[in-house]
Amino acid sequence: MNPFVAVALATLLTILVRELGWLTGTGAPAAIAVGSAVFWGGGPGGVLLLATFVATSSLLTRRTADRSGAPSGRPAIGRNARQVTANGGCAAAGALLIPVLPETGWAVLTGGLAAAQADTWATEIGAGSPVPPRLITSGQVVAKGTSGGVTALGPAGGIAGASLFAAVAAVLGTPGRTVAGAWIGGIVGMFADSFLGATLQGMFHCDTCALDTERPVHACGRPARLMRGLRWMDNDVVNLAATCAGAAATVAWVRLS
Helix, strand or coil, rough: CCCCHHHHHHHHHHHHHHCCCCCCCCCCHHHHHHHHHHHHHHHHHHHHHHHHHHHHHHHHHHHHHHHHHHCCCCCCCCEEEHHHHHHHHHHHHHHCCCCCCCHHHHHHHHHHHHHHHHHHHHHHCCCCCCCCCCCCCCCCCCCCCCCCCCCCCCHHHHHHHHHHHHHHHHHCCCCCCHHHHHHHHHHHHHHHHHHHHCCCCCCCEEECCCCCCCCECCCCECCCEEEECCCCCHHHHHHHHHHHHHHHHHHHHHHHC
16 A cells, blocks of 8 residues: 555554544654554554454443543543553554565464453453453462452453454454464453463552552652562563564464464
8 A cells, every 4th residue: 555545544543442432642753653553564454353343342341441430531432652552663664565575474473462352352351351360370368459360251352353253253263273373362462461461460569558559659659669570571562472472473373273
């Protein structure tokens, strides 16, 4: 596709998504960049796969926000630039590879998006579990929303998300081994996210409020003390690493099958 046409179409779609409240103002430029790459390299099929992730994940996030009593509207579910890049950056890279290495490019695109969808579905569906989550590494009971905490409902939701994504890819004519690889990659990425969240993601403690937080500055405005993990590895970095893990698993399956 002509790159100028790709940018124009991506811009129009970004405006629509922004009006739906699924993007923040800072997330829009990143969405245009990701969308332009996918339009240019992946064409309509790639865009439909990207749209599958964006629509289903945003609707699930909206549902979770409404059930938890969070205010509805853009702040509840709008993704910023870091979140857009974390979830769609790998897919954009795959799309840019398609003109040069078609099979590998499609594997990276579908695997990255499948991982993003599986992880988001696991998080949002798992939030409704009546059973408290347990840390994936030790089985210790942790509070809801703790990175690395999983329930039986969460992974089941993630597998459902990966399955839906694979089904859409199959309907669009994606080769069977790439579809199977994307399904596997989605599940790999989901568990990679939980494992990284429980081990390397930075966890801090606010001594003023005596509360744990995932941010180096607590909501009270006071600096928080690093308890474990890497200071620079926040939830967005973990998400990016998980989507890359899903893409790598998909590429490996395609090449070995």
